[in-house]
Structures are given as C-alpha cells and as structure tokens.
Amino acid sequence: MTNPFLLSHRFKQVGWYVATASFIGLGLQVFLGFDILPFLKFGKKVWLDMTNDTFSDEVFCILLLVGLLMIAFSAEKVEDERIQRIRLGAFQWAVLTNSVILLLSIILIYDFNFLLVMEYNIFTTLVLLIARFHYLIWRDNKITLDL
Template sequence: MEPRFLFPHRFKLIGWILAIPSIILGLFVLFDDLHFDFLTFKIPFKYLFADEFLSSNDKGNTFSVFNFTDEIATIGTIVGLLFIAFSKLKLEDEYVSKIRLESLQWAIYFNFVALILATIFIHGMTYFNVVIYNIFTPLIFFIVRFYYILLVKPRFDEK
C-alpha cells in the first residue's frame, strides 16, 4: 500500500537540521529570555496582542514593538519535528504503516493523560509553561515511540 500524506525521505534530514537548533533557541528564549535585536520590529499602530502593548515616540505616535525570536524557534521546532515524524522511511511497508499509526495513537493518549495530570497537579503561571510544552509533546512522544518500536525493540527481541 502506498503511504499517503508523508514527506519524502530526504525531509527527515531537513527536519533534524531545523529541529535541533530551533529547540536549543527555544530553550534559551524560555529560560534565559534571549532575544535577537535584528528580529525586533515596530509597526505604526496599536496591536492588541503585542508584548509591549503601547509605545510612543517623541511625536506622540503610537506603535507596537515585536520581537520574533520566540516565533522563529517555535515554527522551526514544529516544522522540524513534523518533517522528522512524517517523512517516509527508505522501506515503507504495511508493518511500518501499522507502527506509525499505533505510535500516533499512543502519543495522543499519552499526551492527554499527561495534560490531565498536569491540569490537576500544576497551577498558576507554571501551568502556562505546561501548555507551551504541550505544543511539542505529541510529536516528540510519537517520534520516540515510533523509532523505539522500529529500531530498538527488535534488537531486544532477538536476545
């Protein structure tokens, strides 16, 4: 059966090249408040969802200030993880399709059990961090389980 909706195999390498630096950048943004100045832009109107709601220059004009460092990290991580997770393998057969489907289902179940537990036990602004991590965890859980079942588990079964 021909797998549909999968990226070509070469996208897996592109995914790793995107994901690793983006994850590192995202961790620096999250824990060290890193922002690159060349990614800061001012727009000449009030934008409700800006970090700094209103700024004004000496002429009294109102503008919003944006820094896109965290957006670059988030988008790079998501696209990289999608490429890693949903790129074809060199040999894509029914077994791989079955493992892919089971891993996706397992990742969604596991993710939402973890989210329910976090909702019960974590409160306040710390819960906001949980929601941020929850953007990436389904893909990470899927990738870990898919490649564990596909590559690591058969080695244990042989012994």
C-alpha cells in the same frame, strides 16, 4: 500501498536539523535571554501588556514545529505496511499518553504554571510520537538481529 500523508525519507534528516537548531535557539532565547535574531525586533510593546518585542521566539516555535512534523511525517528508508502499522500504533500511544499527562496537569497544576504546561503541550504529542515510533523500530530491529 502508498500513504499520501508521508514526505520522502530525506525530509527526516532535514527535520532533525531544523528541529535541533530551533530547539537550541528557543532555549537560548527564552531561558537564557540571548537575542539570537536581532533583526526581528520591533520597538513597540503590543498585544495586551505582555512585553512582546521580538518575533524571534515565534520564528523558533514555528521552525521547531515544522521540524518535528518533518521527522514525524517522513517515510522510512524501506517504507512498508508493517512500518505504517507501527506508526499508527505510535500515534495512538502518543495521543493517549499526551492526554493522560494533560489530565494530570489540569488536576495538579494551576495559574501561571498551567500556561507553561500549555506551551509545552504544543510540542509534546509530536515528541512522544517520534520517541515511541523510533523506540518501536529500534526494538524491532534488535529482536530481528537477535534471531
């Protein structure tokens, strides 16, 4: 049985590289204020009165999302029906956990901080999915080796 939503296995490694690089880039840009991609700067302040004068954080965000998608949606080396079931389980767990975190955030976090929650929330479902899926595979392999 083939899964039409999966990329081939080699995209997983590419995804890790892209996600790691853009995560580091985003961190340096947003939290430490470095200007990584100066050629993406433009002069005017646009869109309401937010000081949006460079496209580089948008580029890093897109690359991070694409990288995470590549990791989450690429096949394992030996892709079989058991792996697909584990992946489906991880999807359900990730969506549920993400929703619980979001519900708690709605209750506990307000104002500008909630905007940050929504920003992080762009990536949390995928991060939770990847973490859960690889944990389950790791646990499975460990049990198999112990037998």
